[in-house]
Amino acid sequence: MANKRRQFDLQFKKDAVRYVELHPDISHEQCAMNLNIGRSTLSRWLKEASENGGEATFTGSGNYGNELEKENARLRRELKNTQDALDILKKAISILGD
Structure with missing residues (x-):
């Protein structure tokens, strides 16, 4: 545990x-x-x-110290999620393309 x-x-x-x-x-x-x-x-x-x-x-x-830091953290999370989704799509395309 x-x-x-x-x-x-x-x-x-x-x-x-x-x-x-x-x-x-x-x-x-x-x-x-x-x-x-x-x-x-x-x-x-x-x-x-x-x-x-x-x-x-x-x-x-x-x-967060202020609203700007909070917004920055939110945008970083959103960017990471988008990059992860793109990586998954690239892998799927390479698998299906073979």
Whole structure:
């Protein structure tokens, strides 16, 4: 049975980043263990916070910063679906053409 991915709310992510900032004597790996999250997850949150001038936005899955990003994601999905359909049609034509 597959494990379900854990989801963290915005406040937890901000608190985790703050925890690392308040404990410079503890390694990031140990901080992640103390918070019961993966080291790579914590590193990603720290990177996102530093890229935004210390402000942790953490858009996450399905949460868009603005309408333009939302529209961009929709168009990317639509393009991928269209490309997949075209690939299927090309394969069908090559099979039927033989």
